[in-house]
Amino acid sequence: MATARAVRLLLTSSRWRLGRREVPQSRALAALVPGVSQVDNSSDFLGKRPHRRHPGILQLPCVELPKALAAAAQLLLLQSAMPNVEKQVRALTNYLWSRHLPVGPEELQRRAVYLEEKFLENPDLSQSEEKLRETVLRALRKTTYHWQELSYNEKLSLVYMAARLDGGFAAVSRAFHEIQARVPEFQPQTLLDFGSGTGSVTWAAHSTWGQSLREYMCVDSSAAMLDLAEKLLKGGSESGEPYVPGVFFRQFLPVSPKVQFDVVVSAFSLSELPSKADRTEVIHTLWRKTSHFLILVENGTKAGHSLLMDARDLVLKGKEKSPSDPRPGFVFAPVSIISAFPTMQRSELSYGQEK
Ligand SMILES: C[S@@+](CC[C@H](N)C(=O)[O-])C[C@H]1O[C@@H](n2cnc3c(N)ncnc32)[C@H](O)[C@@H]1O
Incomplete structure (x- = not known):
């Protein structure tokens, strides 16, 4: 530090x-x-190429939502006739961007000890043990960030869709594009999306690897979100053919350790978990569930950055992936993509890779 x-x-x-x-x-x-x-800088390490042509710089042209997805989202918003949508979208966006991580029990304990010592230093505040406890608790409540779980019911899911569908789609497309550009021979067949929400990961994966993907497993604890994602795939209605075939919706992660997916994604969902212990468990599970890439995406805030760094340490410094898959993991691209890809030469992936 x-x-x-x-x-x-x-x-x-x-x-x-x-x-x-x-x-x-x-x-x-x-x-x-x-x-x-x-x-x-005096050496010609780029061979006279301008810096913008550095092989590590991958250009992703402007990303647009698939027309079918945009049309379905608009239809659902119109049908809902929700009042003050713009105001609610702004409020949710601000809330999500200003959100901190929940304070864990160890940190709370540390702060309580510190406050107690501070109060004991002050002779004017000499008080009974019980009163001291109350004073400490009151001070803790005042100064500690109160993290709240968001309940994605039907209404909040719609507001989330209006607020984040395009941004989420673009962020994940960027990560997929990076893999596709650097490993064009990688043709995933299966994908697992944890905290799948509106299904933007499925749409982005379909835009990138639609030719090879045949199974998209969307896991979300909110039944309303799963419902919304399914409707979006069906053009905004409850019946009809889904735009992307092979999409499955579940409220829980598949239990069997044998079930693996070529690509596993968690986009903006780790920050929805109520504790570090929950995040640790989910990250271990997602890492075990991938046979190739684990992609973690979070907001570019202090909280988002911090939980991605924790996730990276868990994966890289943790024990072996699973007894049946002892391959070591490495960072494929800075911050957001972690991969186990033992068939590739490490030198091919040296850009942005952990040493
Ligand atoms: C912020 S949304 C992100 C949605 C989507 N990944 C996206 O990029 O738009 C987080 C989602 O995670 C889901 N979620 C929260 N806790 C979960 C859990 N323990 N298991 C599965 N899903 C969870 C929520 O219901 C919500 O739909």
């Missing part, structure tokens, strides 16, 4: 004060952080 802060300060100051006798920032960084090598 101290090193990180020092590096940041060094970068800021050296940027503005690179005098004659000061070291360039890359060298200073290399001296401070082991493993960060010096970038020699």
Whole structure:
């Protein structure tokens, strides 16, 4: 932590004060952080190609919702005749972007001990043990973030759809595109989507690998969300042929450890789990359930970043994947995609890969 802060300060100051006798920032960084090598800008490491053509930069053209999905979503919103949709969409969007992680029991305990010590230091507040406990609890309640579980009933599911369908679709499409561009021979047949919500992952996967995918398993604890996702696939109605064949809806993850999927996704769903213990369990399960890629997507907030880092550590530093699948995992792309792909040469995947 101290090193990180020092590096940041060094970068800021050296940027503005690179005098004659000061070291360039890359060298200073290399001296401070082991493993960060010096970038020699005088060498032609890109072979005269401009930086924007760096092979690690993957261009994804502007993503649009499939027309059938957009039309079905509009129809469902019109049919619902929900008042003040825009206001509700704005409120939910703000809430989701400002959400923090739930505070765990260890952290609560640590804060309680700290507060108790603080109160005991103050002689004016000498009080009975019971009163002290009450004071600590009151202070804890005032200063602790109160995380609340969202109940995705019919109404909230519709508002979520209006707020996040396009953004969710685009974020997941970006991850799928990265895999497809770098591993074109990867043709997944099965996909598992945890916390599938409106089904945007299924639509994005179908747009990317529709030729090869034959099974999409959507798991969501909310029956209303599953209902909505199914209606969206059927053009906004309860009957009719689904736009994407082979989609299955479940409220629970498949139990059998033998059932695996080529691609496993959790998009914006880990942040819906009420505790770190729940997240740990789900991440272990999802990791066991993938035979190739595990894709985790969260909002680019402090909370989203922090839980993705925890997930990455769990997968990379954890025990073997499962007794029947001892292959080690590695990060395929920064932050959001983790993969077990033992058939590939590591050197092919060196960009953004964990060392
Ligand atoms: C924020 S929504 C994300 C939906 C979808 N993945 C997307 O990208 O639009 C989170 C979803 O996770 C579901 N969820 C929450 N806890 C769950 C659990 N324990 N098991 C399965 N689904 C869960 C919620 O019902 C909700 O539909």
